[in-house]
Amino acid sequence: MNEQRDNVTDDRLAAKAKTLFDESVDGLDAATVSRLNRNRHEALEAAARGGLNVRWAQWVPATGVLAAAAVVAVLWGREPTVVPMTAPAAASDLEIILEVDDFEMLEELEFYSWIELEEETESHVG
Amino acid sequence: MNAIAGEYAVSCTRGHTTGVRTLQREQELNRFFAEVERRALRIAEIGVRNREDALDLVQDAMIKLAQKYAGKPSDEWAPLFYRILQNGVRDHHRRQAVRRRVMVWFGKGGSDQDDYDIVQAAPDPKGRTPHEQLETGEAMVDLEAAIAALPTRQREAFMLRTFEGLDVRDTATAMGVTQGSVKTHYSRAVHALRDALGEHWK
Numbered sequence: 001m002n003e004q005r006d007n008v009t010d011d012r013l014a015a016k017a018k019t020l021f022d023e024s025v026d027g028l029d030a031a032t033v034s035r036l037n038r039n040r041h042e043a044l045e046a047a048a049r050g051g052l053n054v055r056w057a058q059w060v061p062a063t064g065v066l067a068a069a070a071v072v073a074v075l076w077g078r079e080p081t082v083v084p085m086t087a088p089a090a091a092s093d094l095e096i097i098l099e100v101d102d103f104e105m106l107e108e109l110e111f112y113s114w115i116e117l118e119e120e121t122e123s124h125v126g
Numbered sequence: 127m128n129a130i131a132g133e134y135a136v137s138c139t140r141g142h143t144t145g146v147r148t149l150q151r152e153q154e155l156n157r158f159f160a161e162v163e164r165r166a167l168r169i170a171e172i173g174v175r176n177r178e179d180a181l182d183l184v185q186d187a188m189i190k191l192a193q194k195y196a197g198k199p200s201d202e203w204a205p206l207f208y209r210i211l212q213n214g215v216r217d218h219h220r221r222q223a224v225r226r227r228v229m230v231w232f233g234k235g236g237s238d239q240d241d242y243d244i245v246q247a248a249p250d251p252k253g254r255t256p257h258e259q260l261e262t263g264e265a266m267v268d269l270e271a272a273i274a275a276l277p278t279r280q281r282e283a284f285m286l287r288t289f290e291g292l293d294v295r296d297t298a299t300a301m302g303v304t305q306g307s308v309k310t311h312y313s314r315a316v317h318a319l320r321d322a323l324g325e326h327w328k
Contacts, residue, residue: 010316014288017319020266021289025164032177036167039185040159044152047192 151196158203159188162290166211169285172270173215183218187211205292205299212282212300219278272322276315279303283311284319 163184170180187210195206273281279301286297287308297312298305 009320010313013316013320013323017269017284018288020269021165021168024266025168028164028167032167032181033164035181036163036184037160039181040156040163040188043159043185043188044156044192046189047196048152050193 154200155192155196155203158200158207162204162207163188165290166207169208169289170211170215172273172285173212173281174218175274179218183211183214186214202299204290205296208286208290208292208300209302212286216278268323269319272319275322276318279307279311280315280318283308284315287312 166184166187167177167180170183171177174180174183187207190210191203191207195203198206273284276284282301283297286292286300287294292300294305294308297308301308301311303311
């Protein structure tokens with residue numbers, strides 16, 4: 001009996017959530033809808049070209065150099081300050097790390113290069 | 127001579143047919159994206175709590191689907207598209223976690239999420255009185271905050287099932303888990319939301 005009542009309540013909650021969500025979708029402002037439209041056409045063009053996403057590609061060299069420079073500058077200049085991470089943040093990180101990897105990040109070579117550089121620098125320092 | 131001309135004609139016809147098929151596929155993809163993009167944006171936005179990042183994630187998901195899975199039957203596009211999008215959201219959270227550690231290293235514990243104004247970001251429903259707008263807006267703000275506080279898998283299961291209307295099988299494909307797992311995550315999500323949102327939602 002309780003289970004049946006719970007199911008009805010759950011269905012009502014889902015229906016109300018769906019209604020609110022749909023209203024928020026319908027209420028998206030014109031500028032955002034226009035951005036979505038433009039992004040869609042750019043995405044289709046980029047996919048047809050089969051190339052890298054232009055938005056990311058143009059920043060890869062600059063951000064790589066900046067990241068490397070920042071790491072070197074920090075390691076050169078000061079000792080690390082150890083601040084204990086709060087429990088919720090640590091739990092949230094743990095949840096993310098324990099999830100099954102989907103290899104999406106393999107595409108982000110810049111990110112991996114940065115981690116590798118950081119590890120190498122740490123081993124030299126340590 | 128006639129044979130060569132015949133082969134050339136057949137080749138041209140094949141090329142034309144392939145071109146027409148590619149164009150048709152592109153138009154189908156365009157229609158599919160146009161149909162899902164607004165809901166996808168809001169789902170991503172609730173996941174990352176930032177509209178600009180959500181816009182980028184939706185566009186990246188479109189590019190990847192078009193590049194890798196355009197040849198799949200169109201009824202498989204929705205779960206594949208949301209799988210790519212959810213992967214993007216998870217990668218975003220991983221990057222945020224790394225950034226948090228770097229900020230801690232610099233002695234600054236700040237987080238981008240602290241700057242996210244959920245009221246500011248909530249879209250204005252059209253054609254409503256200010257009072258109705260306020261009520262609806264507040265309810266959506268409460269709902270978004272409660273969903274954002276759910277564990278990742280529960281959040282994904284709830285949004286894909288409830289907001290996008292995917293069935294259990296497609297949700298399982300989108301999340302990369304079993305159908306049983308989807309049911310468990312969804313059930314836990316609804317119970318957690320019921321507890322978080324209180325009496326008005328029961």
